[in-house]
Amino acid sequence: MSNTMNEVPIQKPEPKYLLTNQDVSFGSSIDPLKRMDIFSPDDFELFIELWVTETLIEKYQKIVRCGGAGDMGRDVIAYIKSEDNTAVSWDNYQCKHYGSPLTPSNIWIEIGKLCYFTYIGRYSIPQKYYFVCQKGVGNTLNTLLEKPEELKSEFISGWDKYCKEKISKKNSIELTEELLKHINSIDFSLFSHKTPLELIKSLEGSMSFASIFGGGLKKRRDVPMAPPEKIDTSENIYTEKLFRAYEDNLKKREIVEIDENKLSEYPKFKRHFDRQRVFYFSAVTLLDLERDTRPNNNSFATSLKDEVYDEIIDTIESEFENGFTRVQAVTDRARLMNFSSHPLSGIVRPNDAHGVCHHLANENRIDWVDIYDE
Structure with a gap:
């Protein structure tokens, strides 16, 4: 039996966003994590350059992509803004497009390049050095990055295996007393990483995100407000x-x-x-x-x-x-x-x-x- 006395009409909620042809013109977006998997290594470097430029522009004065032969272990260099507008301090974003999360053996050569090339004066030590992989970092590497002194110790122990013959194609780089002293002077807390979700979430809602991953804009336009009764x-x-x-x-x-x-x-x-x-x-x-x-x-x-x-x-x-x-x-x-x-x-x-x-x-x-x- 219908209890009409107690029936409460259903209130249709006011729409918050405008329905536009964008809602029907674009198909579903590609899962960003899967989309990054099919990037080429060069495409991934370009994506990281774009990500740094668009999400951290307030922090950096200039962003330079120099990945490829002769980069000396630097893929995307971001020069930090200073009060006098001089680009001295910098951060490095080292790109790795691998089929699995990064392990310590994947990064020893990159740390070795930084230690060696700063030792011989080719460039200065960055403020931060980020490893960026579309698969992220594995548990072992993540734990080491959280323990800088342990990271340094294991890196030094593996020099001959991972760095000695791989930094230079022409010369073996011996871990001399002077080089070791330089390595020990470096604060290994500068090494860190960016997770895949960090990359994705900070771009969501932007035109760049839509152009790369499809699906149109994720951010919708609000329904216009009615003008206030009195002129604002x-x-x-x-x-x-x-x-x-x-x-x-x-x-x-x-x-x-x-x-x-x-x-x-x-x-x-x-x-x-x-x-x-x-x-x-x-x-x-x-x-x-x-x-x-x-x-x-x-x-x-x-x-x-x-x-x-x-x-x-x-x-x-x-x-x-x-x-x-x-x-x-x-x-x-x-x-x-x-x-x-x-x-x-x-x-x-x-x-x-x-x-x-x-x-x-x-x-x-x-x-x-x-x-x-x-």
């Missing part, structure tokens, strides 16, 4: 410019100063103004997504704002009867834009391009009256 302080510039455009439209008939309170006396402008605020806040979520997914926290090759600016600037600078007609012509132009060359093209809508015009006005990159009409 962050809106002061573009809204003031709209008021001036409305005044400019009326100046031949009457002298009037329009503000938020007086706007209701002009229904046409009030309706227009309310729509502009909707478009402004629609663009906020798109610009936030662009900021969060672009490489290095810098803009894409061309940012959305720059694309809109380049499209509308000739219209902006054309002659118009008044500022209001300029607003209408410019935003109409923006709504017709094709963003096919932009990485986020699949989620840009006409309302967004319209709203970006007001973001440009809010940043004082464009205006509707005075500078064009005087």
Whole structure:
């Protein structure tokens, strides 16, 4: 028997993200760990260079990939930023694309190269030396990396077996008293490693992650918020410019100063103004997504704002009867834009391009009256 008295209607949750054609245009992403398995060794080095560049750009001044013959045990060099902008200190990312996790025998030669080439002065000792393998490091090596003195002791014990004949193709490198003294002066806590999940998680949600592993952007665009009832302080510039455009439209008939309170006396402008605020806040979520997914926290090759600016600037600078007609012509132009060359093209809508015009006005990159009409 139905207990209608106690039935509670099911509340449909408000959507948090916009459904876009990205959700249906991309297939499932390739499992990143499996994808890294099919990299070539060179591809893996390029991936690590990209990873360092995009996730640690705030730390480093310059990143250089020098893997290959003659690298002296350095695959990706990252020069640490300094106050005087000189690149002295550095970190090394040593790439190993193996079929199994790294073991101590895989790394002795690399440590040997560092010890020998710093001993003869070919380069300085790095601050950190990271081993990076798509399979990670095995338990034995992980334990040794956590015990630097034990790591050093085992390395020295294995010099003749792993390093003596392998550092140089021309010469045997004897573990002389002077070289041993140099090795003992090195703090072996500089050796560490990066796990495969560290590499993956720190790139997730970025355009680079999507381009390498597929599946489109993992970070979704939030549903635009409704404009607050009262104008927010962050809106002061573009809204003031709209008021001036409305005044400019009326100046031949009457002298009037329009503000938020007086706007209701002009229904046409009030309706227009309310729509502009909707478009402004629609663009906020798109610009936030662009900021969060672009490489290095810098803009894409061309940012959305720059694309809109380049499209509308000739219209902006054309002659118009008044500022209001300029607003209408410019935003109409923006709504017709094709963003096919932009990485986020699949989620840009006409309302967004319209709203970006007001973001440009809010940043004082464009205006509707005075500078064009005087």
